[in-house]
Amino acid sequence: MARTICISMEFHVRQHTEAPCRVLWPFPSQCYATFRCMNREDIAMLRYGACYYPEHWTAEQARQHIPLMQKAGINVVRMGEFAWCKFEPEPGRYKFDWIDPIIDALGKAGIATVLGTPTAIPPNWAYSRQPNILQKNAEGHVRNPGARCHCCKNAPGYQFMCEGIVQEMARHYKDNPSVIGWQVDNEFGCHNTTRCYCEHCEKAFREWLIAKYGDIEALNAAWGTSFWGFDFRQWNEIPLPRTMPAGPNPAHWLDFVRFSSDTQVKFMKTQYDLIKGICPKHFVTHNFMGCFPEIDYYKLSQHLDFPVWDNYPDSFGDPFHPSYAHEITRSFKGRFWVMEEKSGPTGDAEAGLLGEQPEPGEIRRWAWQAVANGADGVLYFRWRVCLFGAEQYWHGILDHDGIPRRRYAEVRKTAEEFVKAAPDLEGTQVEVRIALIRHFDALWSFERQPGVAGFHYDGHCFEMYRAVKQNGHNCDIINVDSDFARYRVVIAPSLSLVDDALAKRLHAFADAGGTLVFTPQSGVRTPANAMWDRTRPGPLAPLVGATVDEVRPYYHGQTNEIAFTQGALAGQTCNVGTWVEMLHAAGAETVAEFRDEAFAGKPAITCNTVGKGKVYYLGVFLPEKILKAFLAGVLPEFPMKDIPEGVEVTMRRGKQGRIVFVINNTRERQTLTLPGQFPDLLSGETVGPKVTLARNGVLILKA
Numbered sequence: 014m015a016r017t018i019c020i021s022m023e024f025h026v027r028q029h030t031e032a033p034c035r036v037l038w039p040f041p042s043q044c045y046a047t048f049r050c051m052n053r054e055d056i057a058m059l060r061y062g063a064c065y066y067p068e069h070w071t072a073e074q075a076r077q078h079i080p081l082m083q084k085a086g087i088n089v090v091r092m093g094e095f096a097w098c099k100f101e102p103e104p105g106r107y108k109f110d111w112i113d114p115i116i117d118a119l120g121k122a123g124i125a126t127v128l129g130t131p132t133a134i135p136p137n138w139a140y141s142r143q144p145n146i147l148q149k150n151a152e153g154h155v156r157n158p159g160a161r162c163h164c165c166k167n168a169p170g171y172q173f174m175c176e177g178i179v180q181e182m183a184r185h186y187k188d189n190p191s192v193i194g195w196q197v198d199n200e201f202g203c204h205n206t207t208r209c210y211c212e213h214c215e216k217a218f219r220e221w222l223i224a225k226y227g228d229i230e231a232l233n234a235a236w237g238t239s240f241w242g243f244d245f246r247q248w249n250e251i252p253l254p255r256t257m258p259a260g261p262n263p264a265h266w267l268d269f270v271r272f273s274s275d276t277q278v279k280f281m282k283t284q285y286d287l288i289k290g291i292c293p294k295h296f297v298t299h300n301f302m303g304c305f306p307e308i309d310y311y312k313l314s315q316h317l318d319f320p321v322w323d324n325y326p327d328s329f330g331d332p333f334h335p336s337y338a339h340e341i342t343r344s345f346k347g348r349f350w351v352m353e354e355k356s357g358p359t360g361d362a363e364a365g366l367l368g369e370q371p372e373p374g375e376i377r378r379w380a381w382q383a384v385a386n387g388a389d390g391v392l393y394f395r396w397r398v399c400l401f402g403a404e405q406y407w408h409g410i411l412d413h414d415g416i417p418r419r420r421y422a423e424v425r426k427t428a429e430e431f432v433k434a435a436p437d438l439e440g441t442q443v444e445v446r447i448a449l450i451r452h453f454d455a456l457w458s459f460e461r462q463p464g465v466a467g468f469h470y471d472g473h474c475f476e477m478y479r480a481v482k483q484n485g486h487n488c489d490i491i492n493v494d495s496d497f498a499r500y501r502v503v504i505a506p507s508l509s510l511v512d513d514a515l516a517k518r519l520h521a522f523a524d525a526g527g528t529l530v531f532t533p534q535s536g537v538r539t540p541a542n543a544m545w546d547r548t549r550p551g552p553l554a555p556l557v558g559a560t561v562d563e564v565r566p567y568y569h570g571q572t573n574e575i576a577f578t579q580g581a582l583a584g585q586t587c588n589v590g591t592w593v594e595m596l597h598a599a600g601a602e603t604v605a606e607f608r609d610e611a612f613a614g615k616p617a618i619t620c621n622t623v624g625k626g627k628v629y630y631l632g633v634f635l636p637e638k639i640l641k642a643f644l645a646g647v648l649p650e651f652p653m654k655d656i657p658e659g660v661e662v663t664m665r666r667g668k669q670g671r672i673v674f675v676i677n678n679t680r681e682r683q684t685l686t687l688p689g690q691f692p693d694l695l696s697g698e699t700v701g702p703k704v705t706l707a708r709n710g711v712l713i714l715k716a
């Protein structure tokens with residue numbers, strides 16, 4: 014039996030019930046009331062593969078590639094997403110014989126195919142047949158062809174062509190046994206192309222506004238057009254917020270970026286419906302870009318079977334960044350793949366620079382980090398770096414000469430480890446008790462109006478996430494309409510756009526025993542992006558049990574000292590900056606207060622008891638170490654203490670029990686203490702309580 018078959022593992026349809034577990038890992042199983050099993054019948058295997066571009070190679074080279082892939086343990090490739098000009102070399106003449114023999118040969122080698130719909134780049138004949146399909150930027154300049162992502166998704170001519178090629182490909186491959194699924198297009202919005210300012214978009218934006226507001230006076234009222242004389246009499250007077258002498262109306266801006274996001278969602282839905290209508294057994298996905306801020310991925314995820322994302326970690330960056338994006342992507346549907354995992358130096362198409370070379374052990378660690386955070390598939394980008402084109406520096410597993418070297422050996426070794434661990438990973442899912450709300454409306458609102466220099470909404474969300482992770486917990490990244498009851502703690506960083514309905518749902522969560530954590534600038538805006546006329550934090554004030562007396566944006570490095578008055582941090586002091594809010598407790602207890610003479614004694618952090626739950630309001634941004642310690646007192650107990658900085662602990666759980674991943678993301682050896690002794694699936698040895706992980710070391714413990 015080929016290696017690629019050995020590596021596979023069947024997932025079975027799971028019952029939506031709490032599975033019993035052996036409680037060797039010291040958590041009572043009832044802690045995980047939020048645990049949920051997913052139906053996995055459409056993901057038949059743990060996938061391990063690479064992105065492959067047969068159009069870059071001769072038939073002879075491709076024939077040589079396939080046995081090497083097989084030897085590396087690869088069981089899936091993604092192909093075709095930029096090859097429209099090969100699939101339809103002339104208008105209406107479709108051609109598949111350049112790739113079909115490759116798909117068949119891969120299939121015979123046990124390697125399945127995911128096809129990309131090639132709509133990110135139309136053939137060059139398209140521009141003369143379908144005029145006016147190119148995007149325009151905010152200055153009104155055309156985004157020219159020659160690269161990718163330059164067509165307007167609201168241009169009828171482009172939409173017509175896209176539907177044609179997608180239908181034709183779906184019909185051709187619907188019964189091909191090697192094709193298992195589809196990736197629609199590629200990285201929507203890449204190269205700053207989410208927002209288009211062309212005439213098609215202006216027309217579509219007005220239609221979007223008519224559907225939303227119905228009446229022009231309702232729009233005038235919602236946008237506050239009485240400011241700077243912006244009243245509209247008719248829909249066709251409404252412009253796109255193109256470059257203008259001063260900042261746009263915030264409501265106009267927010268509706269435009271919502272519309273631009275919805276444009277991508279609609280484009281996705283069209284292709285999803287077309288493919289599913291013809292190939293109902295194939296999965297359909299799209300490759301997200303982690304924390305990409307311009308598209309509401311919650312909405313986009315409604316029109317795909319499960320999301321995938323493209324992971325290019327920075328060797329010297331924060332090791333929790335990839336985990337954050339893994340958890341963001343997992344949270345949309347409870348499962349995900351990494352469709353592009355860095356496997357060599359990157360090669361930026363614009364700067365022309367060769368990126369960092371992964372150090373020995375990093376490719377393996379990144380693959381396990383993805384699985385540890387819930388991935389059911391990891392594909393490397395890419396099989397072999399191409400010899401030409403804007404990304405001729407962007408490396409893959411193989412270099413330009415195609416000779417397998419140490420990166421290939423590492424991919425192969427990791428495949429062997431996947432085989433070892435696969436039976437125990439079967440049917441497991443990441444255990445989560447904590448959620449963090451990442452709200453796209455807030456993200457977009459702060460993009461225009463951060464309130465103070467140095468505040469970045471997504472950066473703040475990541476700081477809060479990181480502190481959760483440093484305390485050992487996994488964390489779902491959720492939307493405001495998610496089911497809060499699945500979690501013990503919900504953290505809502507700078508949740509600025511809040512209405513009474515959302516405040517009521519959050520109140521019900523706390524009342525039932527949940528813990529909420531809010532941070533500065535919460536509850537200040539209406540859903541239209543106007544300011545509330547209520548005292549901050551607006552609709553959240555009754556829940557928080559405190560109001561904001563005064564806000565102080567800090568510039569020039571100014572800080573203020575606060576002192577904790579209760580809890581584990583009582584007596585500790587720290588300096589806070591960027592933005593502070595002087596609070597007034599109205600029922601809540603003071604947890605920390607300002608020390609600065611002018612505001613001495615004013616609450617900086619409060620805690621309100623609501624029913625069976627607690628609601629914290631942080632009027633300040635805490636320094637990293639203090640934030641970690643503060644959250645340690647808010648989050649549920651975690652059985653491992655003093656986890657070294659940069660070491661990651663995650664858990665997946667299934668009917669067989671728990672699998673605990675311990676990953677050393679640092680460049681030094683790390684020693685830590687486990688809460689007992691556990692068998693390590695990779696080495697076969699029993700380890701603990703004290704363990705030392707080498708640089709890039711990974712333990713996969715059966716608990």
Ligand SMILES: [Zn+2]
Binds near residue numbers: 166213214
């Ligand atoms: Zn457009």
